[in-house]
Amino acid sequence: MIRDITLGQYYPTDSVLHRLDPRVKLCGTLIYVISLFLFQTFTGYIVATVFLVSMIALSHVPVKFIFRGLKAILFILVFTAVLNTFLTPGRELVSFWKITITIEGVRLAAFMILRLVYLIIGSSLMTLTTTPSNLTDGLEKSLGWLKVFRVPVHEIAMMMSIALTFIPVLLEETDRIIKAQQARGADFESGNIIRRVKSLVPILVPLFISAFRRANDLAIAMESRCYHGGDGRTKMRPLAYGFRDIMAYVVLVLYLAVVIVVGIMF
Amino acid sequence: MSIIVNHVDHIYNPGTVFEKKALNDVTFSVENGEYIGLVGRTGSGKSTLVTHLNGLMKPTGGGIYYDGVDISSDGYDIKALRGKVGLVFQYPEHQLFEEDVFADVCFGPKNLGLKETEIELRAYEALKAVGIKDEQFYVSPFDLSGGEKRRVAIAGVLAMKPEVLVLDEPCAGLDPAGREEILALADHLHSSLNITVIIVSHSMDDLAEHVERILVMNDGMLVMDAPTRVVFGHRAELEAMGLAVPEVTAILSDLKKAGLPVRDDLITIEEARSEILRVFGK
Structure with a gap:
């Protein structure tokens, strides 16, 4: 169950997407996410689907692996779909007892599901093809101009990179603690909701303690290597755009153009 | 009580780049x-193997039989198996x-x-068996020393009255006194309470003095x-696998190579001591 969470996980293989500059991927993901919310018609979603499918094909990440991330948001998906279907006013489709399903409701629900699914797949595709350190490097560089407004860009990027690298570590730790408590007969699957929430205490307490212990160790390790923030810090591999990245920007601009055209024409 | 591990395989993440065969035909x-x-x-599959023994992990091939089932x-x-x-x-x-030591040890039997x-x-009984004093029963487990914490955690499993006790690296990170306490505890559980004990360890010296039979894992x-x-x-095979023999055994076999007429099949410090004294005629 714990291993289904693919958020922030990196899938090590070699592909065009893996080799792209992280800034391109960040920018691309942003454009893609915005385009998802601009589309109001099914034609628009065909464009979004074509784009996403070709990116998945380019990434060389197994499709099974990408879709695993959706399991975690299944509940949210069902919840939004139900709310949208029943609570949108409009032309009546079916009606029974006090509940009316409208054509607009079904339409909206379908759009919402598509948006959420594409949103998750699109953003996990970015993290699956970018190492956490590359990702935060890209973020730090793209947002560097915010420093003018005294936004601590380096610190935020560092926190993000630590958080991302620790996701798998903490997941593993959680898995270990769950096993250790199961070895003592703990049962997380049966009983009513209150019992189930209570059964999480033997996992959460050790997990928090271990997270604090790790944070403390890491802080000491960083300080003993003279970490003092981003000022004057150099990079081993500074980010630089290549031909491939420029081509990727061209593709993004084309996509954006198609999005705008589809938005106006259909 | 009997456990049969029959041709057990375990493959992690089959079909992805993370695929790894952790156990390979173990019987x-x-x-x-x-x-x-x-x-x-490290990474030879010891921990994966022991988590199969109580059903926490399921073999991807082969079977495990407890009392024939x-x-x-x-x-x-x-749950009963655990x-x-x-x-x-x-x-x-x-x-x-x-919040306190006693409540933590109650967790296992409560789940039963x-x-x-x-x-x-x-x-x-479990806290007494691991040597925790009465006045420590109601203190927070986080206020105990490292060795005491570990003994409390072992008591948490003992309180379920297991027939088999598996200890995964029970001495890791403890000082010499702490190690001795834990190993003496394992001896006591085996000899006095008649529990079957399995110790997972890197330390050949620790094992030589205590266990009767050794299983060696290499590459699953x-x-x-x-x-x-x-x-x-x-010795040669073990060293090829990145393992070792107990230090005294290594010393005796080196002495033999240097020409002294000592036996080199002794494994405890006591045995080695009397053997060396015998050779020197004292």
């Missing part, structure tokens, strides 16, 4: 009252969570659905399964 059996050591270098079969009472095969993980003190008095009796395979003395007679 052995454990009889009642045995005292076993399980050795192997396949533990993967439908309707098998896996009471019978007590598994103490590495750094077990990291799983403590209750026992009566209140029985739960408390078992917790009391079980490569040796023999009485302690026999296993330590294979």
